[in-house]
Amino acid sequence: MPINVKVMNRPVEQVSYIRATLSGMANTFRHFVSGRRHEVTTQYPEEKEAISRRWRGTHRMLTTETGKAKCVACGLCPTVCPANCIKLVPGEDEDGNRYPLVFEIDEFRCIFCGYxxxxxxEEAIHVGRHYENAEYSREGFVYDLERLTAQTHPVCEMWDPADPLGE
Incomplete structure (x- = not known):
């Protein structure tokens, strides 16, 4: 497939940009005197704007009624993760039930794709709607199983093809 190149010729005669400048100044003056004042600044810590139900923020591990993580250490999440940010070491108890010995998510590496x-x-791991995650060290962004199960923020509602507008 050949690449088409469009050659643009610059004007060779003297060009005056005064007309464009005056047009822009007139537009600015029109907005200045229109009388409409648009409040665009949100006073952040006190006021928070609503975020979408489909916002993908920090992770959360759901638990069973007994308080244990729902994860069965199947290994699908680290396999499908494009950023390779999930570390999973599976274990097995005396009854033959699988559980994660180590489950860590590096939030710095994560691209929050939701895969x-x-x-x-088991619908154990969820991408939450939490976005205020500040830490003082890089190690603080590695969420282990204990920290993932302690999260209580609401979870993301993924896109449903039956409801394309998300309503």
């Missing part, structure tokens, strides 16, 4: 939530057969 881990989509692929989980």
């Amino acid at each position: 881990c939530q989509e692929v989980c057969p």
Whole structure:
């Protein structure tokens, strides 16, 4: 497939930009005297704007009624993760039930795609709607199983093809 190149010729005669400048100044003056004042600044800590139900923020591990993580250490989430940010070491108890010995998510590496939530057969891992995550060290952004199960923020509602507008 050949590449088409469009050659643009610059004007060779003297060009005056005064007309464009005056047009822009007139537009600015029109907005200045229109009388409409648009409040665009949100006073952040006191006021928070609503975010979408489909916002993908920090992760959360759901638990059973007994307080244990729902994860069965199947290994699908680290396999499907494009950023390779999930570390999973599976274990097995005396009854033959699988559980994660180590489950860590590096939030710095994560691209918040939501694949881990989509692929989980037990619906254990969810991408939450929490976005205020400040830490003083890089190690603070590695969420282990204990920290993931302690999260209480609401979870993301992924896009439903039957409802394209998200209503």
